[in-house]
Amino acid sequence: MPHERFRFKDRLALERRISDLGLDIPLSDDISILFSPVVVARKVLPNRLVILPMEGADGDPAGRPSELTLRRYKRYAVGGAHLIWFEATAVTSDGRSNPRQLWIRPETRDGFKRLVKETRLAAHRKFRSEYNLMLILQLTHSGRFAKLEGQPAPVIGQHNPLLDAKLGLTPDYPLVSDGALDALQDDYVAAAELAREAGFDGVDIKACHGYLVSELLAAFARPDSRYGGSFENRTRFLVETAEKIKLRVRGLFVTSRLSVYDALPFPHGFGVNRDDPDEPDLSEPKKLIKKLRNIDYPLLNISLGIPAHQSHYGRPFDKPLIGQDLPDEDPLVGVARWLRLTSEIQKGFPTLPVVSAGYSWLRHYFPHVAAAMVEREKASLIGLGRGNLAYPGWVNALAADGLLDQRKVCVCCSKCSQMLRAARPVGCAVHDSGNYQAEYRAARKKAKEVLRIEKKTARSNRRKKKRKG
Numbered sequence: 237m238p239h240e241r242f243r244f245k246d247r248l249a250l251e252r253r254i255s256d257l258g259l260d261i262p263l264s265d266d267i268s269i270l271f272s273p274v275v276v277a278r279k280v281l282p283n284r285l286v287i288l289p290m291e292g293a294d295g296d297p298a299g300r301p302s303e304l305t306l307r308r309y310k311r312y313a314v315g316g317a318h319l320i321w322f323e324a325t326a327v328t329s330d331g332r333s334n335p336r337q338l339w340i341r342p343e344t345r346d347g348f349k350r351l352v353k354e355t356r357l358a359a360h361r362k363f364r365s366e367y368n369l370m371l372i373l374q375l376t377h378s379g380r381f382a383k384l385e386g387q388p389a390p391v392i393g394q395h396n397p398l399l400d401a402k403l404g405l406t407p408d409y410p411l412v413s414d415g416a417l418d419a420l421q422d423d424y425v426a427a428a429e430l431a432r433e434a435g436f437d438g439v440d441i442k443a444c445h446g447y448l449v450s451e452l453l454a455a456f457a458r459p460d461s462r463y464g465g466s467f468e469n470r471t472r473f474l475v476e477t478a479e480k481i482k483l484r485v486r487g488l489f490v491t492s493r494l495s496v497y498d499a500l501p502f503p504h505g506f507g508v509n510r511d512d513p514d515e516p517d518l519s520e521p522k523k524l525i526k527k528l529r530n531i532d533y534p535l536l537n538i539s540l541g542i543p544a545h546q547s548h549y550g551r552p553f554d555k556p557l558i559g560q561d562l563p564d565e566d567p568l569v570g571v572a573r574w575l576r577l578t579s580e581i582q583k584g585f586p587t588l589p590v591v592s593a594g595y596s597w598l599r600h601y602f603p604h605v606a607a608a609m610v611e612r613e614k615a616s617l618i619g620l621g622r623g624n625l626a627y628p629g630w631v632n633a634l635a636a637d638g639l640l641d642q643r644k645v646c647v648c649c650s651k652c653s654q655m656l657r658a659a660r661p662v663g664c665a666v667h668d669s670g671n672y673q674a675e676y677r678a679a680r681k682k683a684k685e686v687l688r689i690e691k692k693t694a695r696s697n698r699r700k701k702k703r704k705g
């Protein structure tokens with residue numbers, strides 16, 4: 237099914253395409269269910285709409301939120317969502333994905349306190365004092381995608397030929413030791429305590445997108461380790477860290493964003509059919525969620541795919557990143573995959589509030605799909621990612637008018653992803669161009685330069701090979 241851009245003149249045309257492709261993407265006329273209450277962590281959220289975590293690469297070198305970070309979150313706060321899931325925030329210096337990634341530690345705690353305070357205040361000012369936001373901070377170690385001072389400094393849980401090749405890692409590149417992972421558990425606990433002091437309601441031990449904790453879930457090929465091989469060992473880091481936070485940090489809940497399908501061939505992917513990496517197998521993710529449920533996870537955010545490997549899995553788009561080919565997949569197939577996997581988890585755990593994502597590509601039609609998902613009990617909460625950067629007031633617009641302004645929605649151009657890749661502050665270069673167009677230009681320049689060097693190296697390697705042969 238070749239890739240096709242979004243070009244539907246009306247909802248009927250979209251529905252026709254869905255049907256032609258034989259996909260299960262339900263749409264509902266009535267979106268009012270999105271504004272029905274839901275209980276999460278003993279609090280009533282008045283609507284089902286969630287701001288998904290989106291790394292902004294706009295912290296200061298110390299890891300503190302900057303004025304740009306504050307701007308992003310204040311825009312979300314006045315946008316009408318009640319649950320804001322803050323972006324991937326490093327728990328250690330060697331776990332940062334770029335020198336501008338947020339990093340929570342004693343020295344930056346007050347910066348996070350201010351971020352929480354100003355986010356809540358912005359909502360209170362706009363919606364009155366009884367308005368209550370639920371704020372979750374995503375804690376991470378970037379693992380194989382970690383960088384020190386902008387240079388790759390991978391911390392890997394297992395070797396993975398596909399991903400190792402991208403980073404130029406040889407088979408003798410050392411794996412992170414069990415001792416270092418034991419110590420890292422305590423770094424997560426310390427970060428969770430700081431998050432509580434800063435005023436967050438909950439923390440997310442990020443377990444998605446191939447970062448360290450997610451890679452460990454798939455560490456079938458990690459030899460002689462308490463963190464590799466068996467299901468118990470592979471899930472140990474996540475489960476033990478969550479248990480420790482729960483035990484040691486009072487007044488804060490623990491959750492995760494969990495990739496339930498890595499789409500990497502066995503033995504390197506989690507949630508993957510051992511004979512066919514194109515086929516998910518959710519038996520292990522479900523077994524893990526059962527364990528997380530037993531540690532009182534009050535909700536779960538579902539994700540999939542490894543953006544650094546196949547970005548279209550997690551972020552169906554119209555235009556790829558610079559230098560990338562268009563995938564041989566219609567974005568609607570990607571959207572349907574998101575919905576199918578999320579539904580399977582929600583159906584398996586009907587009392588667990590599950591956050592569903594992957595909607596931005598559907599533009600202004602997305603609320604109809606989201607409403608159908610909630611109506612059919614295939615998801616409890618609906619998260620938007622890229623759409624927030626483009627249109628931070630989308631929840632208010634939906635509440636007031638029952639529809640989204642199609643001139644303001646995300647166009648899935650991958651510019652925000654490009655900015656993140658270049659470690660430039662992330663925002664919407666299309667709808668917030670005054671603030672982000674220059675950042676995108678800088679990111680594009682960097683990407684073209686990297687591409688030029690890669691091509692030159694490849695040419696020279698080919699020539700060398702030819703001479704040898």
Ligand SMILES: Cc1cc2nc3c(=O)[nH]c(=O)nc-3n(C[C@H](O)[C@H](O)[C@H](O)COP(=O)(O)O)c2cc1C
Binds near residue numbers: 552593594597
């Ligand atoms: C620039 C960018 C930054 C992102 N940062 C994070 C992050 O910090 N944590 C995370 O779990 N997902 C992150 N994501 C993934 C999004 O949360 C979301 O899952 C994805 O974009 C699909 O949702 P959408 O179709 O609504 O954009 C990021 C995506 C983009 C494009």
